[in-house]
Amino acid sequence: MGFVNPRYNSLLVALAYFAGGVLLYALDLGVLVEDRPPQPLWxxxxxxxCVCAPMTMRRTRPLLALLLGTVPVLVDLxxxxxxxVWIAYGDLLYAAALFGSARTSRFLERAPVVPIVVGAVALGVYFGELRIAVWAVSIAALVIVVPIWWARSVRTHRDAAEIERARAEALSRVAELDRRAAITTERQRLARDLHDVVAGHLSSIAIQSEAALRLRESDPDRALTVLESVRSGSVAALQEMQSMVRLLRSDDTDDEITTAGRLADLEPLTASARAAGTSVRIDxxxxxxxxxxxxxTAYRIVQETLTNAVKHAPGRPVTLRFDDTDGRLGIEVVNPIGDADTAAPSPARGAGHGLRNIAERAAAVGGHARSGRDGNEWRTYVQLPLAKRSTT
Incomplete structure (x- = not known):
């Protein structure tokens, strides 16, 4: 009856049992013990x-329905x-074991065994015939035990299905959270790369262009050199942007590196800084x-620190130091600064994203970074593993 409104299912079941019982009485198949005094049909x-009426509560209040149905069953005995009557009572037992609480269902599974055996033995002793005892046990098993065990079996399968459904929903939620985390991580990585490629190069181009404008009258040759550096930086930025776009359009999901860049290729970075008036010494x-x-990661960190130095402390020398000890690569970038409010990098002056990117990039490969004022110097120190940290 799955197509019927659930509110009417119980009522239809009660009417069906009553109609079936009337048919059995009409066919003279209703009486179980022939030697009892006959009773009027009414x-x-x-x-x-009285047994069928509580069936209307078989889903909503199954235990109460069973208790109410037990009274006419005792009178029937x-x-x-x-x-x-006993067939209808079997449905009440079935409903209580299936729709009742887990405790009620377990109790009903065990409770009838002892009373059935004791009652069958008592009947056999009273009538002096083993046949009576066997008959009583068979009838009790048919109308009492079978409905309860059937309900328990259905309940077990239903509970198992609910557990599997809950597990599937949990796995779906975990997969969704993993997907969101992956998207967030990818967005952060793209934001770092865009900052390094676009902001770094454009900041350098802006500073160098300003220097070229100042030098165009007093030192045309040096202004030309600066403009050549501006062009080289523009071409490099364009190439890296094109490389990034190609990788974003690619279907190859195994490539985790967005754009090229190696510490062996630091010359363009240092040349760009020198063209802007910032000398760079590498130790x-x-x-x-x-x-x-x-x-x-190391290349991008050096790129960011040089960009910050040129932008926030223009014209002041930068010292770039490398060391590798104990399986870790150390990178230290130091440059003199003036007043902290005017020369030191700060989020308000546009270096907040850069400093955060440095820390995030270092942490992503298992390293760490710290940046800050040290007396009259701005110092950035980064430690990275010589091999990428395993994520498995």
Whole structure:
């Protein structure tokens, strides 16, 4: 009856059991014990109606329905057991075991065994015939035990299905959270790359263009050199943007590196800084066999620190130091600064994203970074593993 409104299911079940019982009485198949005094038909019908009426609560209040149905069943035992009453009572037992609480269902599974056995033995002793005991056990098993065990089986399968459904929903939620986390991580990575490629190059171009404008009258040759550096920076920015766009359009999901960049290719970065009037001194050499992602991370960090130095402390020398000890690459960038409010990088002056990107990039490969004022110097120190940290 799955197509019927659930509110009317119980009523239809009660009417079906009552109609079936009336048919059994009409066919003279309702009486179980022939040697009892015959009862008027209306007595059986009243008892059957009293058992069927609580069925209207078989889903909503199954235990109460079972208790109410037990009263006419006991009366039926006294006046003479009838098959329709006990068949209807079996449905109340079924509903209580299926729709009742877990505790009620477990109790009903065990409770009938002892009373059935004791009652069958008592009947056998009273009548002096083993046949009576066997008959009583068979009838009780048919109308009492079978409905309860059937309901327990249905309930077990239903509970298992609910557990699987809940597990599937939990897995779906976890997958959705993983998807969102992956999207967020990818957006953050793209934001860092866009900041490095666009903001770094454009900041350098803006500063160098301003220097070229100042030098066009006093030192045309140097202004020309600066403009050549501006062009080189513009071309480099365009190439990196094109590389990024190609990778974004590519279907290859295994490539985790968005744009090229290696510590071995620092010359364009230092040349751009020198063209803007910032001298760069390099102490030490980075290892030549760095992991590709660590190499790119170090390159981007150096690019960001040089951009910050040119932007916030123009004309002041920068010292770039490399060392590799204990399996880690150390990068230190130091430049003199003047008053902290005018020369030091700060979020208000546009360096907030850059400093955060430095820290995020270092952490992404298992390293760490710190930046801040140290006396009259701005110092950025980064430590990175020589090999990318395993994520498995």
């Amino acid at each position: 007595v059986w019908l009243v008892l059957l109606a 006294v006046v003479g057991p009838s098959l329709p 030490g050499r980075p290892p030549a066999d760095l992991d590709a992602e660590v190499d790119l």
